[in-house]
Amino acid sequence: MDVPKRVCVVGAGSWGTVIGKMAAGKAGAGEQQFESQVRMWAFEEMVDGRRLSEIINQEHENIRYLPGHSLPHNLVVFPDLLEASRGADILIFAVPQPFIGEICNRLKGHVKPGAIGVSLIKGFGRGPEGLKLLSDVIGEELGIEVSVLTGANLAQEVAAGTFCESTLGCRNQDHANIVKSLLQTSHFHVSVVSDLCAVQLCGALKHVVALGAGLCDGLRLGGNTKAAAVRLGLMEIIGFVRIFSPSSPADTGTFFHSCGVADLIASCYAGRNRRLAEAFVVSGQSVAELEKELMNGQKVEGPNTASELNHYLKSKHLVDQFPLFTAVHQILFEGKPVSDFISYLQKHPEHM
């Protein structure tokens, strides 16, 4: 029997807390390959005059980010990042994208060699070509292999234990088996695909398509048009993967996993990006105003991803090949009238 593996979840937002809860559920109940204690790093903040880490450890509930869900007692929060992650064999990254750079800086040199990284973070990092996969950002910084878990996984619903599926993008079959053992239950099915890049780009780019779907909803164009916009969005995701990662397999099987069609559908028919874009059309307010008012100050990932993507497409002279991505950015940020949205779709390369 191998030495039990230590698990650390880096981040205690709603999704990180849910993953911590699930991992602790498995580790605490018979999965002997894992230490029964699962560690979680929480950014220390005060809630009603108390430290969040203390509240979680004493009351076994994350009243700030996942209220109403009791957490296993073997999920233990550490407010110190290095203490939380010390000796971890599996590091699950669940912080908002803007913080991952600093997290990596602080962890650098303190990560156990051969540790398995799993990123739950959506979005892009920055690299010499403009965009960089976050798995590469984390992996290169910490010197570990990093897989990606993404799918139609709204945190509140996963916490409630309703059936859903997720996709693990992972190039290392041993790592895949370990992560699957840690997280899969009869209500949370994890499928494994090797095209880490496609899985990850699906997770980032769906936000941009969901903004387009929200524009459709705001324009009250009906179900046919919205289905066409979502479909063209999927085609642009696939097209982008082929350009961004020429080493991705030519077959499109990955897009049929939860990370692809399922997460895209869920995001385009619910989700905050869709809602933001719909409100943009209906209210006439700016994205910044809506983020403040509508989203209660919570950052929505889509607009930022749309901008980074647009910058990349411009620099590569690819704007015309991605009319939906381009429409979203030009309408949300460059003052193009939303009534032009359909004319972008009509210029889709598939329609030429």
Next chain:
Amino acid sequence: MDVPKRVCVVGAGSWGTVIGKMAAGKAGAGEQQFESQVRMWAFEEMVDGRRLSEIINQEHENIRYLPGHSLPHNLVVFPDLLEASRGADILIFAVPQPFIGEICNRLKGHVKPGAIGVSLIKGFGRGPEGLKLLSDVIGEELGIEVSVLTGANLAQEVAAGTFCESTLGCRNQDHANIVKSLLQTSHFHVSVVSDLCAVQLCGALKHVVALGAGLCDGLRLGGNTKAAAVRLGLMEIIGFVRIFSPSSPADTGTFFHSCGVADLIASCYAGRNRRLAEAFVVSGQSVAELEKELMNGQKVEGPNTASELNHYLKSKHLVDQFPLFTAVHQILFEGKPVSDFISYLQKHPEHM
């Protein structure tokens, strides 16, 4: 210049009338390869004491099936099927599935050799193996090549002229070009794929998946579970195509067209089958009762397709490979409790 082609739409329900309107729009405005008069056969019925065919020809509105939309004057209705279809070079079939057998019987021997058939009909025909493609039923009966047009095309929305996409399954490139010239506009984009079988099965089987999506909605399981059910439904559609039509291409490109993901999404997030199944869960009434009450006596295609499909799967010992299709049938018609729905999905071959 070739002799202009004569077009006849067989059927004047809402979708037939919309297609007739679009064809007449193109034929009446410069598309010189078509006779400017487009003919439409309407099953004669009385509306407010007048014949429907007379009303449409005099008032240029189908007040029974497409009220509120004016029709071009060059769309002319004939109540006699043989007169409507006489000499037609393009025959577009838009009758409900149960009537196509009789329509073919009446047309047999009266169809112009080399005429192009286009089926808009969803569902299955009957053959020696239990199920038969409707394009084959029509084609063999009339001795013509029959293509299939399907996609996320809710008739009312297409009539309103909002942007949408459709897919033509067609093995004959000349026919495809002609049909595209007749129907495509800047607001109705027609893509052509050669896998006629996959296109057609998508159109029939989406109804069954939409019933499953409606069960999910009725159970109030949330967006993650529904996205998983829709995705697994898509996997079953793809799996069924491979078994039913081994000659279909191994690549899955067809399913990315409007006939595939887009129509499936539209049907699972709106549409009558979804609504019926949701009401089945919420009300506890039978499918037959709901069709009477909820649907105003309108026939919903899904339940019938689900039954024919289940019969076929049983006869081929394939039930276990299609748990979502099976769940829909057993819950709607065999008294299995709807609370078992998720346990079917958990037994999906992809999850084993």
